[in-house]
Amino acid sequence: MPLDWRSKLIHSQATAPEGFRSLATPTYRGSTTLFTSAADVTDHWDQEHVRYSYGLYGTPTSFELAARIADLEGAHYCFITPGGQAAIALIYLTFARAGGHVLVPDSVxxxxxxxxxxxxxxxxxxxxxxxxxxxxxxxxxxxxxxQLIWCESPGSVTMEVQDIGAISKAARQAGVVTALDNTYAAGVLFDAFSAGVDVAMQALTKYIGGHSDVLLGSVTTRDHGHYQALGDARQLLGMGASPDDCSLAIRGLQTLAVRLDQLERSTLAVARWLEQQPEIARLRHPAFDSCPGHGNWKRDFAGSASIFSVEFAPSMPRDVIVRLLDELKLFKIGYSWGGVISLVMPHFNLRRRLPNHDPSIVRFNIGLEAVGDLIADLEAAFSAIR
Ligand SMILES: Cc1ncc(COP(=O)(O)O)c(C=O)c1O
Known part of the structure; x- marks a missing residue:
């Protein structure tokens, strides 16, 4: 049937040559996905059975990212969510019901x-x-x-490393689901499923994205029943993820190992330097004895990552700490972590039941700058306030 040019704009017969082979995963966008026959129409989300039914549930780009994360974590299933917080919400809304009780670490x-x-x-x-x-x-x-025991290890800001094996074992004996925020470990420095966790999540925003320009999350499990429950809730909550963002995360995965290695080394060096300063009362870095739960880190983790916190001495007024942070040039002040730029963030009014005191805590995220420059930046800032 000859088409009017207006229709040709939409139903074009023109195609690109075949045979293109690239090292990059193509970015497949799409809300509508096509069925070959009206008889095949379904609104189910489960790609195991229906493959593609609607773009919200995934395109080949997001499914590739999901498959790669599941493979790295030793999981059988993975859902990609629009951010780490969305992954957290998905897990709670899947497993918690009215009349139920959930256990959450104080360091969450x-x-x-x-x-x-x-x-x-x-x-x-x-x-x-x-x-x-x-x-x-x-x-x-x-x-x-x-109904659910939430874990996050190390904890946010105060960095307590949990005994996930012991918690999961107790939960399993009681038939309670355990979920772990495994973002610090990038899903690779701590083996959540060998430790007995039922469901793990990561903010892919941090180490997988790795460049502070993408927001994504993942939820992984080995259990088919949990997979079904999570998939149903995800469909109802409309938690799709942008294929463009998924493509950035796939690219990020390829350099994750070298970034993590360098970040670990630089972070240890900066933490060691800070620990020596008279203004610092306590270092909270999982690889140091002074970190709560350090023994669990030593037993369970394959390495450390790029964030840690320091407690300032009680004699340090908060306005002076603020001045110190403002003096820094390479360290920027901003939320999130896991990217290439060093960040610093005061956490003065933490909602924690810390024993009888309210320490002035500052969290550092170390980036990929030369570590000598980072230490020089800190030296200059400390000199300025002394
Ligand atoms: C431990 C942890 N989990 C989850 C999130 C949430 O991730 P997103 O920023 O992608 O929502 C964050 C963000 O800072 C985080 O630090």
């Missing part, structure tokens, strides 16, 4: 705490905070209504 990422307090409470779910170093004693906190 702030917006994860806020979700429990401001959203789950409205849905009739009770949140109880536990000491992140509780280990096997978590069993004393389990109730008949406990």
């Amino acid at each position: 990422y702030g917006p994860s705490r806020a979700l429990a307090e401001r959203l789950l409470s409205r849905l009739g779910v009770e949140t109880e905070y536990y000491d992140p170093l509780v280990g096997a004693d978590i069993r004393h906190l389990l109730r008949p209504t406990t």
